[in-house]
Amino acid sequence: MGAEAQGRRAAPGAAAVRREAGLGYIELNGKRKAMTSVEELEAKYMINTYNRQQDRTPVLVRGVGCRVWDDRGREYLDFVGGLAVNLLGHCHPRVVEAIRRQAGELLHASNLYYTRPQAELAQVLVEHSAAGRAFFANSGAEANEAAIKLARKYHHPRRYKIITAQRSFHGRTLATVTATGQPKYQQGFAPLPEGFLHACFNDLASFEQLVDGETAAIMIEPVQGEGGVHVAAPSFIRGLRELCDRSGALLIFDEVQCGLGRTGKLWAYEHWGVSPDILTAAKGLGGGLPIGAMLARSEVAAAFKPGDHASTFGGNPVASQAALAVLEVLLEDSFLEEVRQKGGLFMAGLQRLASLFPALVKEARGLGFMAALELHEPLAGAVQQRCQDRGLLVNAIGDHILRFLPPLIAGEAELEQALAILEEVLSGQV
Ligand SMILES: Cc1ncc(COP(=O)(O)O)c(C=O)c1O
Numbered sequence: 541m542g543a544e545a546q547g548r549r550a551a552p553g554a555a556a557v558r559r560e561a562g563l564g565y566i567e568l569n570g571k572r573k574a575m576t577s578v579e580e581l582e583a584k585y586m587i588n589t590y591n592r593q594q595d596r597t598p599v600l601v602r603g604v605g606c607r608v609w610d611d612r613g614r615e616y617l618d619f620v621g622g623l624a625v626n627l628l629g630h631c632h633p634r635v636v637e638a639i640r641r642q643a644g645e646l647l648h649a650s651n652l653y654y655t656r657p658q659a660e661l662a663q664v665l666v667e668h669s670a671a672g673r674a675f676f677a678n679s680g681a682e683a684n685e686a687a688i689k690l691a692r693k694y695h696h697p698r699r700y701k702i703i704t705a706q707r708s709f710h711g712r713t714l715a716t717v718t719a720t721g722q723p724k725y726q727q728g729f730a731p732l733p734e735g736f737l738h739a740c741f742n743d744l745a746s747f748e749q750l751v752d753g754e755t756a757a758i759m760i761e762p763v764q765g766e767g768g769v770h771v772a773a774p775s776f777i778r779g780l781r782e783l784c785d786r787s788g789a790l791l792i793f794d795e796v797q798c799g800l801g802r803t804g805k806l807w808a809y810e811h812w813g814v815s816p817d818i819l820t821a822a823k824g825l826g827g828g829l830p831i832g833a834m835l836a837r838s839e840v841a842a843a844f845k846p847g848d849h850a851s852t853f854g855g856n857p858v859a860s861q862a863a864l865a866v867l868e869v870l871l872e873d874s875f876l877e878e879v880r881q882k883g884g885l886f887m888a889g890l891q892r893l894a895s896l897f898p899a900l901v902k903e904a905r906g907l908g909f910m911a912a913l914e915l916h917e918p919l920a921g922a923v924q925q926r927c928q929d930r931g932l933l934v935n936a937i938g939d940h941i942l943r944f945l946p947p948l949i950a951g952e953a954e955l956e957q958a959l960a961i962l963e964e965v966l967s968g969q970v
Pocket of ligand 1: 765798
């Protein structure tokens with residue numbers, strides 16, 4: 541690496557990349573070089589972990605509200621929503637203002653010191669959840685990693701097993717990818733950490749069979765996102781709470797994707813009236829900046845002592861101010877009520893499409909602004925592409941499922957536009 545870096549990347553500080561009249565160039569050692577396309581730069585310099593396709597994947601350069609633009613000036617209605625991050629759409633003015641203000645005061649301080657935005661964010665999250673204490677990380681996987689560690693520490697040394705659901709998704713670190721109930725994400729990474737078991741989502745008996753005196757926690761997404769948007773049945777989620785109470789295991793809800801208003805309640809678990817012992821959030825929390833949170837009942841949180849867990853950036857002042865701005869909007873009087881109402885309209889629209897095209901669409905499902913269409917045939921990628929060609933971004937999960945994660949600020953006009961584009965695509969039989 542050293543020789544390679546010295547030989548080829550002579551320019552300290554890499555490149556100042558600029559754009560002039562649509563033509564980019566790179567400045568290296570004060571000399572201008574024509575900038576190669578983003579696609580070429582990525583192909584040459586980035587590790588190939590994302591399935592972007594040169595001729596198909598747009599280069600996004602700007603976003604406002606529910607819309608984004610690519611470098612050719614094409615406009616898209618964005619129902620991918622940064623994979624559930626852009627809760628308030630792109631560049632929400634209150635989030636941008638909060639970031640600007642904090643960036644001019646204190647960008648970073650380390651967790652050796654107190655910073656006010658972090659403490660205030662903990663207060664808002666705790667006061668609006670079933671938790672008593674907060675810990676901040678930078679992503680969903682890290683929030684879940686913290687939850688797994690806390691559950692094990694709480695029960696140490698008697699219990700260590702974590703039971704999760706098949707089809708779940710909890711992250712890409714070694715522990716969270718092992719917790720994830722989809723073997724495809726684990727292939728090639730053995731040996732995996734011990735003590736993770738998987739039961740069947742919405743099948744209480746399958747969880748009961750796995751629980752024993754060594755079970756530290758049951759961890760589920762109340763609405764599975766990456767696994768295809770599957771909503772927990774009320775009897776299942778209430779049954780899990782009872783099972784945990786009976787057995788002494790902790791109940792962890794991973795609300796990284798379904799939390800923070802996505803389903804029309806601040807936390808998805810509120811739909812079932814069931815509270816977890818540990819709750820994780822990330823994605824939309826920072827309005828586009830990376831931040832994750834692990835919230836826990838005070839008695840459980842007390843298992844972590846100074847030094848047991850930490851994060852250099854977790855709860856950074858800028859990300860925390862952004863999160864405070866997001867929460868301020870989410871908690872405004874009628875905001876979530878409107879999400880529930882608009883989510884109902886969108887779901888009714890998807891169900892109408894399912895009944896219009898029964899040969900193509902197997903099922904429409906979801907909760908609030910977290911919705912999916914499951915197709916009979918492996919056509920999800922084709923539908924995604926046709927929608928994109930017509931100016932709508934949607935997300936194909938695997939071959940059969942289309943996922944919709946519109947910004948919560950989407951109005952009826954945007955929802956109707958998206959449904960009209962989908963109808964046009966489906967009516968062409970894809
Ligand atoms: C439910 C859930 N948990 C955890 C994660 C991991 O989050 P991150 O990618 O921020 O690590 C995701 C990401 O999709 C998720 O949907």
